[in-house]
Each structure stands twice: as structure tokens, then as C-alpha cells.
Amino acid sequence: MRKEIEQLEHQSRELEPDSENREFLERKVTAYSEHFYKNLHTGKTYSPEYQTASEILESDIPEHPENPEDLLDELGAKVDHPGINTASGGHLGYIPGGGLYSSALGDFLAAVTNRYAGVHYTSPGAVNMERRLIRWMADMVGYPDSAGGYLASGGSIANLTAIITAREARGLKAAQFSKSVVYVTEQTHHCIDRALRIAGMGEAIQRQLPVDENFRMKTDQLEQAIQQDLQAGRVPWLIVGSAGTTDTGAVDPLKKQGEIAARHGLWFHVDAAYGGFFMLTGEVDSLFAGIELSDSVVLDPHKGLFLPYGIGAVIVKQEKLMAAAYSYEASYMQDIQDQQTVLSPADTSPELSKHFRGLRMWLPLKLHGVSAFRSALKEKLRLAQHAHQRLTEMPGFETGTEPDLSVVLFRFHPQGADPDACTKKLHQLMLDDGQIYLSSTRIDGKYMLRLAVLSVRTHLSTIDLALELLQKYAREVTKSSA
């Protein structure tokens, strides 16, 4: 028996590279990341090589070690090349972020030390670091000391976490779900609808309120809708405000929404996944006024703080309501419960063992300082204003009102031609070119292009290139449809 165990130990040493081997691997990985960063400026943002990417499906999961250099080559060709290069500044589709190198180092360290960030007893430092970050965001929102939160994997899970907290806080039971009313707009992110279904509340009534010409909820009709629902014996429960809609960057009238929610005792949730961190610029104070009236808010550091994907924050004004929704007891956790002094992510979220997400956010904030983030976010607002202004002047291009934040909507409508067909053609030419990635949407049935500025690597030269390409391909569209 001992002999066999010793032999197995010897064979499993492959899993624990020694110091020399670690250094060798780190050098290879660093060389890979340096090469990746250098190519960001010259490479394409969009490469539709789906066939190459599908080869990963056939890639052998080997019985024995493979050469690290071959693996990095495979990663580069089949994973990091095909599709949208979301680290590139040319990514102006959906909501980009870029991904900070310092945050990648935070992830590396979190994985090396493998601190157990789910429970205060096991890693008080990691849990307190996350609590510190949550407090920082709560201060930004204007929440009192009673606030708490949770660093989830992204905005969708953060919104789900808030909605379940709101369901429990109002004591809603299954029999009432089909009478419970949620007030949204057509611009509310679809993850809210999905969260309601996951929360078992797919039968709740979603009252879609109309929006004004800036895509913001018309709140006069909100008051009216709540009155009608009350009179009909329904249960008005939740108002969802958007602080930066994904499609248009619009910020709802949060103060009005908050006042109406307070008047009728509704839970007020603000989805600021995209727009929340623009509060750091000090330039959106009037747009965001009233966010402090909310009961819960979601912010996505993997958007507005430029972190790599994998972090979305939910902050709740009364932390104890999260604990009421999520805390649990289990006999194998008895040592931990006896020691409990502060609430841990395991008490206020659906997770137990979890990634130590705090470090990927704390390290960049400490290493660079908040003022660098403020400047970068201000730069993005200016770039969007610049793009909007230039697009308004470009012949054949139509834009809407000036953007609230950093999403610019436009379409191409040369005289006498079909705007939907022309915009679609222009979009296809931009995709074929691949230097700049733009996504499209439909607004009031119209095919629109979106230029979303939020990548840390999007600068003036990027926007100028985007506008230059749009003009070049617009000429081609005009020629081909003449």
C-alpha cells in the first residue's frame, strides 16, 4: 500500500511544477500577452473565422502532457483570433469595456493564493476587501451605512440577485405572483424579464410604459398605471429604472420613479449596469439624481471600470434584506456560524464557494487611482459627443438627439433610397472590413447602427477611423444603389 501511494505521489508531481518550471511557464504566458497587446493596434476587431474556432471541438484532451508553446499557438489561432476581439479599442458594438491588464494580474494572484472569499471566517481579508469595494460603490450611489452588496459574475446575475431580494423583502408568495406588477419600458434590459422567470415569477405582469423621444420612461403614466392596478386589486411591486439603457444609453427619470415608488411602497430597482460608473465623472449628476432613492442598484465593473468579463455588482440599501433572502444553515458549517461576525457573500448571495472577484477590482483601483478612471470615462463621453456631432454633419447620415451617455444611434439614409436597406448594406461592409466593430438594433422598427464608446482602448484615433470608414463605405452603398 505505502509503495503504491508513493508511486502515485511521484506520478502526480506533474501537477505541481517546481520554481524553475513555473518561471518558464510564466515567461511563455507573458510573451503571449505581450504579443497580444502589440497586435491590438494593428489587428482586426472582427474576424468571422468560425470554421477555425470549431476546430477546438476536435482538439484532443490528451492523456499525457503537451508542449506549452503548441497550446499557446492553438489558443491564439482558434480562440483569441476568431470572432470579436473584445479587448480591441475598435470594439464599438454592444457595451464594450476592454479589460485592464492590472485586473488580469489581480485574477492571477487570486487564483494563485486561492483564498476562499465566500465566508469571512475562512478569509476575513478577502471578504473585507469585497465589502470595502461594495461600500465604495454604495457611497457613489448615495446609500446609507445600512447598505451591502455582492460581487456577482456579471450584470445579469446581479439583477437576478436583486430581484429575488425584492421578492422576499415584499413577502410575495406564489399565490400572488400572477397579480404582482413590474413597471418597465421597452428599453429595459431583457435580463430583467429572464430574472423574473428564473425567480419563479414569469407570470408576474410586466407593465411596459411608453418612453419619450429620448427613450426615457414617461413617469406621468407610471403614477396612473399604479393607481389602476391598485384599483383592480393587483399588487404593484417593482419599478425598474434604467441608468443607461443598453440600446440607446438613455437614463430614466430616476427621481420621479423613486418618488412614485416611495409613495406607493414599491421596491425601486435601478439597472445601472452600463451607465453607473459615469457617476465618477461628476458630469451626469442631474441625470442620475434620485438614484439614492432606489432600494437596489446594479453596476457592471466589467463595463464602466474596464475590467475583464466576470464581475457585476449589486448593492442593496438594506443589507439585512439580502441576508433574509439568502442566508442558510447547514450542520457542516457549524464552526463558521459560531464565528460569524460580519455578513459574508455566502449569506447575501446564491453562491458558497466563489471566485475572489474583489482582487480584480481592488488592484486596478489602488494601482492606478480613481482619477485615471474619471478621466477615461470623461474621455468616452466626449468621444460619443464628438461622434454624434460628426455623424450629424455627414451627408446622408441621420442621428437622434444627443446621447445621454456614450451610445450613439444612427442610420444611413441617402436621398430617395430605402434607409433600412442602405443601413444594412453599410453595416455589412463595416463587418467585412473588420477594423471597427459596430452592432445594430431596431428602434421603432427602424434598422439602426450603434456606436458604443466604453472600451478603455477607444480613443480619438479610433473614432476618426470609424467615421472615415463609414464615409468610405457609405459612398459605396450610394454608388451600388444608384
Ligand SMILES: *Cc1c(COP(=O)(O)O)cnc(C)c1O
Ligand atoms: C450589460 C447589461 C446587462 C447585463 O449584464 P451582463 O454583465 O452582460 O450580464 C444588464 N443591464 C444593462 C443595462 C446592461 O447594459
